[in-house]
Amino acid sequence: xxxxxxxxxxxxxxxxxxLAGTITxxxxxxxxxxxxQNDLERATEIARSMVMDYGMSHLGRxxxxxxxxxxxxxxxxxxxxxxxxxxTAREIDEEVSRIIEKSIDTVxxxxxxxxxxLDAVAQRLLDIESxxxxxxxxxxEDNSSGPFIVPGTTEQSRRNTSKIVxxxxxxx
Numbered sequence: 001x002x003x004x005x006x007x008x009x010x011x012x013x014x015x016x017x018x019l020a021g022t023i024t025x026x027x028x029x030x031x032x033x034x035x036x037q038n039d040l041e042r043a044t045e046i047a048r049s050m051v052m053d054y055g056m057s058h059l060g061r062x063x064x065x066x067x068x069x070x071x072x073x074x075x076x077x078x079x080x081x082x083x084x085x086x087x088t089a090r091e092i093d094e095e096v097s098r099i100i101e102k103s104i105d106t107v108x109x110x111x112x113x114x115x116x117x118l119d120a121v122a123q124r125l126l127d128i129e130s131x132x133x134x135x136x137x138x139x140x141e142d143n144s145s146g147p148f149i150v151p152g153t154t155e156q157s158r159r160n161t162s163k164i165v166x167x168x169x170x171x172x
Contacts, residue, residue: 053065057095065083
């Protein structure tokens, strides 16, 4: 069914996924391209929403989003109401950057740790252009040492010698 709520770890995992392409370029080619522009925008907007809307940051459980005033209410116009100071705006920007940098470090660590699997997946994609979930899962298992962590969690399973294989059936 439809889901309308996301946890902080799920949002962080979405950021990781969005950053994986550019970090892969950096690792493999020792350079980056403009190809990740949209992914960077989306990752940054998720991080900004975590800070400004959801209270999922070191700044606390506070909503910092600017509110539009309703033009139909007496005494209101279309102007934006600034609900925080320039200092707070700077802190918000710093917190968004911190979340992105932490995510970049996490993604880089995972990709470096799983470099053999990354190369095997890339080679298979060059051969056949598309990989289904079960085949992807098998390639990763064959080319990685455990334990696997399920994206969006910090839990490790006790089955299969502490391995959890990521579920790729949802198209992620």
